[in-house]
Amino acid sequence: MIPMKHLLEVRDLKVEFRTPVGTVKAVDGVSYHLNDNEIVGMVGESGCGKSASQLAIMQLVSVPPGRISGGQVLFEGHDLLQFKKNGPEMRAVRGGKIAMVFQEPMSSLNPVLKIGDQLMEQARAHCQLSRREARERAIELLKMVGIPGAERRMDDYPHQFSGGMCQRVMIAMGLCCNPRVLIADEPTTALDVTTQAQMLQLMKDLVERFEASLVIVTHNLGVVARYAQRIYVMYAGRVVESGTTRQIFGRPRHPYTLGLLRSVPRLDEKHGSRLIPIDGMPPNLIGMPGTCAFLSRCPFVIDRCRQDAWPNLEEVEPGHAARCYVNLEEVTREQVLA
Amino acid sequence: MKDKVPTASQQAAAPVCVDVPRRISPGRLALQQLLRRKLFMFGVVVVILLVLIAVFAPLVAPHDPYGQDLKNAKASPSWSHPLGTDTLGRDTLSRLIYGARTSLIVGLIAVAMSGAIGMAMGAVAGYVGGWVQSTIMRIIDALMTLPMILLALTLAALLGGGLKNVVVALGISMIPPYARLMNAQTLSIKEKDYVASLRSMGARGNRVILSHVIPNAFPPVLAFGTMQIGFAILAEAGLSFLGIGIDPPGAAWGAMVNEGYRYLLTNPVLSLAPGLAIMITVFAFNMAGDGLRDVLDPRLRGMG
Amino acid sequence: MTGYLIRRILQAIVVLILSTFMIFAVMRWLPGDPILLYISSDTYARTTSAEEVEALRHEFGLDRSVPEQYVRWLGNALTGDLGESIFRGTTVAAEMGRALPVTIYLGFVSFIVAHLIGIPAGIISAIRRGKWLDSTITVLANIGITAPIFWVGILLVYFFSLRLGWLPVQGFTSPFDDLGKSLQQMILPVFCLALGPLAGATRTTRASMLDIVHQDYVRTAWAKGLRERRVVTKHIIKNGILPVVTLGGMAVPMILGGSVLIEMVFNIPGMGRLAVEALFTKDYAIVQGVVLVVAVMVVITNLVTDLSYGWLDPRVRIR
Numbered sequence: 001m002i003p004m005k006h007l008l009e010v011r012d013l014k015v016e017f018r019t020p021v022g023t024v025k026a027v028d029g030v031s032y033h034l035n036d037n038e039i040v041g042m043v044g045e046s047g048c049g050k051s052a053s054q055l056a057i058m059q060l061v062s063v064p065p066g067r068i069s070g071g072q073v074l075f076e077g078h079d080l081l082q083f084k085k086n087g088p089e090m091r092a093v094r095g096g097k098i099a100m101v102f103q104e105p106m107s108s109l110n111p112v113l114k115i116g117d118q119l120m121e122q123a124r125a126h127c128q129l130s131r132r133e134a135r136e137r138a139i140e141l142l143k144m145v146g147i148p149g150a151e152r153r154m155d156d157y158p159h160q161f162s163g164g165m166c167q168r169v170m171i172a173m174g175l176c177c178n179p180r181v182l183i184a185d186e187p188t189t190a191l192d193v194t195t196q197a198q199m200l201q202l203m204k205d206l207v208e209r210f211e212a213s214l215v216i217v218t219h220n221l222g223v224v225a226r227y228a229q230r231i232y233v234m235y236a237g238r239v240v241e242s243g244t245t246r247q248i249f250g251r252p253r254h255p256y257t258l259g260l261l262r263s264v265p266r267l268d269e270k271h272g273s274r275l276i277p278i279d280g281m282p283p284n285l286i287g288m289p290g291t292c293a294f295l296s297r298c299p300f301v302i303d304r305c306r307q308d309a310w311p312n313l314e315e316v317e318p319g320h321a322a323r324c325y326v327n328l329e330e331v332t333r334e335q336v337l338a
Numbered sequence: 339m340k341d342k343v344p345t346a347s348q349q350a351a352a353p354v355c356v357d358v359p360r361r362i363s364p365g366r367l368a369l370q371q372l373l374r375r376k377l378f379m380f381g382v383v384v385v386i387l388l389v390l391i392a393v394f395a396p397l398v399a400p401h402d403p404y405g406q407d408l409k410n411a412k413a414s415p416s417w418s419h420p421l422g423t424d425t426l427g428r429d430t431l432s433r434l435i436y437g438a439r440t441s442l443i444v445g446l447i448a449v450a451m452s453g454a455i456g457m458a459m460g461a462v463a464g465y466v467g468g469w470v471q472s473t474i475m476r477i478i479d480a481l482m483t484l485p486m487i488l489l490a491l492t493l494a495a496l497l498g499g500g501l502k503n504v505v506v507a508l509g510i511s512m513i514p515p516y517a518r519l520m521n522a523q524t525l526s527i528k529e530k531d532y533v534a535s536l537r538s539m540g541a542r543g544n545r546v547i548l549s550h551v552i553p554n555a556f557p558p559v560l561a562f563g564t565m566q567i568g569f570a571i572l573a574e575a576g577l578s579f580l581g582i583g584i585d586p587p588g589a590a591w592g593a594m595v596n597e598g599y600r601y602l603l604t605n606p607v608l609s610l611a612p613g614l615a616i617m618i619t620v621f622a623f624n625m626a627g628d629g630l631r632d633v634l635d636p637r638l639r640g641m642g
Numbered sequence: 643m644t645g646y647l648i649r650r651i652l653q654a655i656v657v658l659i660l661s662t663f664m665i666f667a668v669m670r671w672l673p674g675d676p677i678l679l680y681i682s683s684d685t686y687a688r689t690t691s692a693e694e695v696e697a698l699r700h701e702f703g704l705d706r707s708v709p710e711q712y713v714r715w716l717g718n719a720l721t722g723d724l725g726e727s728i729f730r731g732t733t734v735a736a737e738m739g740r741a742l743p744v745t746i747y748l749g750f751v752s753f754i755v756a757h758l759i760g761i762p763a764g765i766i767s768a769i770r771r772g773k774w775l776d777s778t779i780t781v782l783a784n785i786g787i788t789a790p791i792f793w794v795g796i797l798l799v800y801f802f803s804l805r806l807g808w809l810p811v812q813g814f815t816s817p818f819d820d821l822g823k824s825l826q827q828m829i830l831p832v833f834c835l836a837l838g839p840l841a842g843a844t845r846t847t848r849a850s851m852l853d854i855v856h857q858d859y860v861r862t863a864w865a866k867g868l869r870e871r872r873v874v875t876k877h878i879i880k881n882g883i884l885p886v887v888t889l890g891g892m893a894v895p896m897i898l899g900g901s902v903l904i905e906m907v908f909n910i911p912g913m914g915r916l917a918v919e920a921l922f923t924k925d926y927a928i929v930q931g932v933v934l935v936v937a938v939m940v941v942i943t944n945l946v947t948d949l950s951y952g953w954l955d956p957r958v959r960i961r
Contacts, residue, residue, distance in 0.1 A: 060864055062856075086870055094867030102865075107858040112880050112956055121876070122866045157956045173866065476653075480660035483937040485899030488917065492929065495921035496668050572790055576903050579792050580918055595793055599907075602796065603804050610800070613793030620788040 001077040006033040007213055008057075008098075008181055013071035015049070015056045018064070022286035026052040028237035030071075031313075034181060039204065039214045041224030041245075043260070044234035047282060050217045053234075054183050058094050059085050076180075096126040099174035103186035105166035109158035115142075116154030119173055126177040141172040145202060164195040171203060175210055182207055183215045188223060200227055221264050225249060230319075233257050236283050236293035239313060243320035251329060253322035255298045258332070292324075300326045375632075381625030388619060392438040401429035403436040404587045412605050422607050424597060430608060433589040434615055440583075440590045441619060444505055445571040451509030453516050453563050457555070460520025465528060471521070478517045486511045487576055494582045501584045504577055508570055515566070516559065523555035558631070565627030568620040575616045591616050650948060654941045663712055665933045669926050670708045719934060725927040727920075734931040737916060742935065744814060745905070745912035748828065749897045752835035756893060760840040761886060764847025765879065771852065779844060786841025791900050795834045795907040802830065812909040831908045835900045839893035846889045850882040857881070884955055891947030895940050 015027035027049040034040055042050045055061050057073050057080065073080040076097065083090040102108045110118060119138035123129050129137060135154070142150035145168040158166060167187065174182050184203060188196035200216075204227050207214045216224055224231055224245065231248045233241040233256065241254040252258045259278035280297035290309045295301060304325045313321045322328075391398050400418070407427030415422045421430035463474040481489065493507035577583050578592030586593075591612040598608030718725065724734035767779040803811040810827050817824040854860060855878060863877040901914035909915075913932055920928035952958045 058865060060861065091867040091869065094865055096867055100865045102858060102862060104858055108862045110859040110863065110877050110881070113876060121868060121872065125866070125868050125872075157960060159957045160960065170862075173862075476657055476660060479653075479657045480664060482895075483657060483661040483940045484665075484933065485895040485902075485936070485940070487899035487902055488933075488936060491902060491918070492665060492921060492933065493668065568788065572788075575790050576792060579790075579903065580906060581922070592790070592792075595790075595796065599796055602800050606800055609796055610793075613790055613797065616793065617785075617789045620790075621784065624784070624788055 002074055002079070004074060004077055007036050007038075007075075008034040009072075009074040010053070010057065011072045011074065013053055013056055013073065014069045015052050015061060015066060016069050017066045019286070024285045025237050025288065026066075026285060027056060028288075030234070030237070030239055032232050032239060032242065034213050034215060036180075037208075037211060037213060038230065039207065039216065039228045041228035041231040042215060042217045042234060043219065043221060043224055043231055045219050045282060047285070048234045049237040050234050051185050054100065054185055054215065054217055056081075057183070058098060058100065059083070059090055060094075060100075092126070095122055095173075095179070096177045097179055098181045098183065099177075099179040100183045100185065101167070101170045101174045101187055104190050105170050106158065106161075106163055106190075108170060109166055111158055114155050114157060115161070115169055119154075119169070119176060122173055122176050137176070138172075141176055142169070144175075144206065145169070145172045147172075164191055164199065167191065167195075167199055168202070171199075171206065175206055175212075178210055179212055181213050181215065183217070185217045186219070187216065188218070188220070196223070203227075221260055233260070236288070237285060238293075238310075238323065240294070240324070241320075241322040242313070247317070247320040251320075253316050253320065253328045254294075254324050255300050255326070255328065256294050257322075258328060259297075300328065300331055302326060375629055377625045378629030381622040381627075381629065384618065384622035385626055388438055388442060388622070391435055392442045395435050395439055399429075399432035399435040401432040403428060403432040403589050405429075412601065412608075414605070415607060421611050422605060424594075424608055425601070428587075430594075430611060433594060434591070434612060436589040437591040437594060437612060437615070438619075440501070440578075440588065441571045441574060441616070444501070444508065444574040444583075445567040445623075447505050448508035448512060448570045448574075449563055449567045451505070452512035452566075453559065455509070456513040456516025457520045457559060459513070460517040460522075461524050461555075463517070464521040464524025474517070475521065478514045481511070482514045487573060490573055491577060491580065491582065494577060499582045499585075501588070504574060504583045507577075508573055511573075512566060512570060515562070519559060519562065520555055523558075527554055561627055561631035561633075563627075564630055565624050568623035568627070571616065571623070572620050646952070647949065650945055654945055658937055658941055659716070661937050662716075662930070662934050666712050666715065666930060667708055669929070670711065715930065719931075724931040724934070727925050727928050730925070730928075734927050737928060738913070738931055738935060741911060741913045741916045744910060745898070745901050745914060747817075748831060748835060748910070748912065749894075749901060751828065752832045752897055753839065753890075753893055755832060756836040756839035757843050757890065759836075760843025761847050763840075764844040764886075765851055765882075767844065767848045768851030768855065769874070776848075780848070783841040783844040786837045786844075789837070791834045791837055792903040792907050794837060795830060795904055798830050798833065799907075812907070814908070814910040814912075827908075831904050831910060834904050834907075835897050838896045838900060842893065842896070843886065843889055847882065847886050850885045851878060854878050854882045884951060887951050887954060888947055891943050894943040898936055898939065 010033065011031050013027050013030045014025070017024040017026055026047075030049065030053050032040075032042075042054075044050045052061065052066075056068050056071075059068065059081065061068060063085070068081060071081065075093065078089075080090065080093060083093075109115070116135065116138055119141060120131070120134040123134040123137050124131070127134075127137075139150050139154060142153060147153055147165060147168055153161075158169075161169065167190075171182075182203070187203065188199055191199060200223060203214060203216075216228060218224060228245055230244050231242070232239050233248065233254065235256050241248065241252065241257045248257060249261065252261060256278070259276070262276040263278060265275060278297055279299070283293050283296075291307075292298070292305050292310045295305055298305070302325060308325070311323050311325050313323050315321045400420075405428060407423065409427065411423060411425055411427040413419055413423045413427075419429050419431065421434065423429055424433070459474050459478070463471040484492070490504075490507045490511040493510060494504045497503040497507065574583065574590070575592035575595070578590035579596045581593070581596070583593060584590045594612040595609050595616075598605065598610075598612070602609055715725070722735060724738070726733050727737060730737065763779050763783075767776045770776050799811055802809045809829055810823075813827050815824045815827055859881075860873065860877050863873045898914075901912055902917060903914070904910070905912045905914035906918060913935070916928060917932045920926075920932065
């Protein structure tokens with residue numbers, strides 16, 4: 001048993017994928033943690049490794065061609081990565097203690113099984129309920145996530161539900177067995193804007209009700225701004241900045257974070273001010289050089305960035321860390337004053 | 339040309355991050371991957387060898403395939419006759435080599451014929467739609483109600499037998515898959531937005547078909563066609579086994595199997611060697627076709 | 643659903659008529675007058691007068707136009723009268739009544755064997771992907787489609803009948819007459835007939851399973867922490883089985899086609915051999931009858947396959 005400082009702690013996680021053109025280091029030494037009753041956001045663009053790291057936690061990475069090549073995932077006193085991939089301990093964690101909600105709700109549900117059966121199979125697998133008890137629990141969950149006519153809907157198939165309702169079912173499945181952690185991987189990307197807001201609020205309410213923690217993985221800053229207490233910004237397989245929402249939004253210390261913030265429209269902006277997109281293209285994760293991965297797109301590059309290896313995560317103030325040689329605050333202050 | 343990105347990394351690293359190093363073009367990458375597949379190379383090599391053997395048969399064959407030598411009939415394998423001789427004293431190996439000609443000619447022409455007709459029918463059906471499409475596709479369905487061998491056999495026999503009629507019969511029997519493929523392709527391309535925009539700009543129907551539909555449909559059909567050559571050869575062998583096909587004294591593998599059947603106990607080579615030749619040939623074409631298909635249309639991978 | 647059913651049945655009938663008519667027309671438009679062939683056979687070795695030829699022609703209805711002849715034939719067929727075999731002196735119906743059960747019997751057994759082995763093989767091959775079991779099965783499946791089945795039959799006869807003497811060389815006995823002998827004689831032909839469909843079943847099942855394994859909902863099932871067995875049966879196989887149904891539909895024409903060759907190799911008195919003999923003796927009435935029966939069997943198979951798929955997949959069945 002390992003003594004736990006946090007609910008979930010990920011240390012130096014590494015995940016790579018073999019492709020015909022080379023090995024992709026999708027996750028290259030990611031560390032983060034999650035506390036009780038907390039909502040944390042993992043932000044970054046497509047391909048930065050945020051989804052891969054979540055899958056790796058539960059050993060859901062497809063083993064060929066993928067591979068978890070290093071790191072530890074500490075949860076309830078054990079390193080999850082030491083468990084046998086489909087062994088009883090890992091299975092008990094998956095869905096039971098740590099649950100995951102995926103991006104495409106409509107294709108994430110088995111088309112030939114009734115919704116009720118899909119909910120019940122999980123309840124029976126983890127909570128040892130009888131058929132009747134499982135059915136009651138399933139109906140109760142459907143009601144909790146706001147599906148009208150829950151009892152009737154138990155016998156329906158996924159194609160009879162809309163996208164938003166499918167996502168609610170996924171959330172219901174996730175919360176079925178009172179998990180400690182709910183991971184939502186791009187939970188709102190496939191939904192329209194109104195539904196997005198409803199879904200996030202629903203997740204927040206339920207997670208509070210169940211006294212669980214929530215990890216929201218997204219590329220959309222707006223989503224985490226409102227709901228997350230802490231945020232991790234990821235780029236090219238590593239965490240480049242971490243801190244409370246206030247710190248990240250108020251005083252970003254990594255050029256990438258700054259770039260993200262500037263490229264998102266805000267209601268309180270001056271009329272006529274322009275959005276500033278981030279220059280350049282996301283990096284090819286095969287054969288990455290040792291220097292900073294953001295080098296080619298960074299407007300604040302100094303000589304040191306080109307010569308030295310990618311900096312480590314350094315604390316810039318309590319609870320706020322960034323991976324950059326430049327003191328962004330000073331630089332931007334100078335620019336503003338100039 | 340799709341990049342070969344593993345599906346797992348769709349969950350993690352979307353293709354945006356895994357672009358192909360700029361130095362290798364997609365075409366070259368495909369070629370590299372093809373060359374790496376040993377079975378595909380085996381198939382291609384064998385096919386090329388076969389074509390060469392068939393074309394240069396008079397040079398390759400040790401004896402005259404029609405030359406009878408009754409004193410030496412039903413001989414066992416020896417140095418001068420590596421596969422022995424048949425009931426009329428003809429050298430088996432030479433007949434095998436000339437049989438390659440028959441098989442390849444029939445296979446290639448039948449596939450070319452059925453491919454051309456089938457694709458034309460399918461393209462017209464898909465593009466014009468309406469009752470024209472229904473009629474054409476019903477005719478195709480009617481052709482499919484009889485198993486291919488039975489249909490080819492019936493047509494070839496009714497037309498009177500002989501090599502030409504076998505080719506025609508096979509050419510007709512193998513039309514359906516091409517027609518259906520083209521029909522489906524044409525329909526899906528027709529639905530695509532860019533065709534609608536082309537037409538709204540005034541491009542004429544035929545041009546659209548010729549310049550967009552056909553080039554897009556061609557790659558999967560090419561791969562499919564290569565595999566069909568194998569099956570055409572198999573069908574021709576079946577027909578000549580039954581006695582319909584090249585007229586004696588011509589050499590055809592299926593017929594050789596049949597002739598040798600009677601002497602199975604004493605001279606098994608007579609019957610077994612041509613069959614092996616058929617199998618290797620079909621296998622080679624299949625492997626070549628498989629490889630082509632994996633490259634030209636990965637969607638169909640594994641689908642038989 | 644019933645609307646769909648009725649439409650499909652109507653389509654099937656149209657297609658049947660088209661295909662039987664096509665063969666009918668080809669036969670009638672051939673060079674070679676069947677009457678002359680008839681009277682030149684042994685039974686009518688004497689010279690026949692022109693009037694008698696005309697009378698015969700009229701009797702067989704060969705003086706009418708082709709479509710008329712077809713309609714007449716069709717009408718008769720629907721009442722069970724498929725005409726007479728010119729050369730055998732029996733009715734076509736009688737000949738087929740003898741031959742059809744044999745082919746159906748062998749074909750049915752082959753079908754069952756092919757799928758009983760093929761489907762599990764495909765599933766195993768997919769689950770143990772990349773391991774030696776998968777490679778072996780895939781290679782065997784490939785051989786199954788590329789080997790000419792008449793040759794495989796002969797090869798097997800060589801080894802198991804002539805060399806080892808374990809099995810008889812050829813022949814057919816009804817299981818009702820002598821079950822032991824019937825089974826012995828059946829082993830090799832069934833093996834040959836099942837080869838193609840078996841290979842097809844293995845490949846299609848494997849491909850389908852592999853495709854399903856990467857689907858999002860399978861990932862969800864794993865993420866729910868279910869046991870491997872449950873994920874495989876309820877999530878993977880239950881979805882993967884759908885294309886296999888279509889596959890079963892394709893096995894029937896394969897087996898019927900294979901029967902033509904296998905019945906000749908093993909000297910089995912079924913529809914295949916009947917068709918070959920009729921074609922060589924230009925006994926067109928029988929050919930027409932065989933074409934009709936085979937076409938009907940294929941069409942019914944397709945109909946059943948379509949409907950099964952529609953019923954099995956809830957996305958089609960409901961709404």
